[in-house]
Amino acid sequence: MNPSRHPPYPGRFITFEGIDGAGKSTHIDYVTGLLKAKNRQVVLTREPGGTGLGEKLREILLHDKMTPETEALLMFAARREHLADIIEPALRRGEWVLSDRFTDASFAYQGGGRGLAREKLRQLETWVHPHLQPDLTFLFDVSPDIAQTRLEAARSPDKFEREKADFFNRVRGEYLRRAKEFPERFRIIDSSRPIAAIRETLKTLIGKLD
Numbered sequence: 001m002n003p004s005r006h007p008p009y010p011g012r013f014i015t016f017e018g019i020d021g022a023g024k025s026t027h028i029d030y031v032t033g034l035l036k037a038k039n040r041q042v043v044l045t046r047e048p049g050g051t052g053l054g055e056k057l058r059e060i061l062l063h064d065k066m067t068p069e070t071e072a073l074l075m076f077a078a079r080r081e082h083l084a085d086i087i088e089p090a091l092r093r094g095e096w097v098l099s100d101r102f103t104d105a106s107f108a109y110q111g112g113g114r115g116l117a118r119e120k121l122r123q124l125e126t127w128v129h130p131h132l133q134p135d136l137t138f139l140f141d142v143s144p145d146i147a148q149t150r151l152e153a154a155r156s157p158d159k160f161e162r163e164k165a166d167f168f169n170r171v172r173g174e175y176l177r178r179a180k181e182f183p184e185r186f187r188i189i190d191s192s193r194p195i196a197a198i199r200e201t202l203k204t205l206i207g208k209l210d
């Protein structure tokens, strides 16, 4: 049970983070399978998105030009809906929520990437989810060069994916800084390795959860 939660929910909240192309989407399905094999009820979701309104905001966020402040506010607006409609009800029911990104992404992208002050993001975090943090965060860590090569082979880029290596170096740096700040919940996964090797790591880590 996560003691930082009030009230304490019986479910578990696991988030998947990393720069674009790091392999989150590839591995979230694998982890879902591992948990289902352990007879856990799993809710698979993503940010921005996860709700009807959240998915509409995602379309705007991924394609429209806006100030960094607007970007942060819309990310947290989508998150508020996500928490109220999906995440907290599932945790109350005792289910395992796996989310492709959460608030660490706002610190990494809007903070590290766009340069917004960390304190502003902390204020939004306190406003939107004062008593809830993930139980566990997998940080898929890889260089922007490798991620870019993988993405070029896979799909056409959205607004974020068109950013340059400098931007992703700052995003990666902020993710790693947060992993140091919250070592009890972060697990850094070396994502430069082949998919099979990463699966082995994930299997070991998931096997340790009760």
Ligand SMILES: Nc1ncnc2c1ncn2[C@@H]1O[C@H](COP(=O)(O)OP(=O)(O)O)[C@@H](O)[C@H]1O
Pocket: 018, 019, 020, 021, 022, 023, 024, 025, 026, 027, 150, 151, 153, 154, 191, 192, 193, 194, 195, 198
């Ligand atoms: N460890 C890996 N080695 C090689 N290719 C990978 C690896 N992980 C993911 N990929 C490929 O890279 C691309 C981006 O992966 P994806 O899971 O969509 O990343 P993300 O969700 O983090 O943006 C996909 O085509 C995927 O098959």
Ligand SMILES: Cc1cn([C@H]2C[C@H](O)[C@@H](COP(=O)(O)OP(=O)(O)O)O2)c(=O)[nH]c1=O
Pocket: 020, 021, 025, 046, 047, 048, 075, 100, 101, 102, 103, 104, 105, 106, 107, 109, 110, 160, 161
């Ligand atoms: C949740 C979140 C995502 N993002 C960005 C990161 C991603 O580039 C984009 C969409 O995330 P994601 O769903 O990971 O995109 P994809 O499936 O194409 O890899 O939104 C932020 O900038 N801040 C946030 O708080």
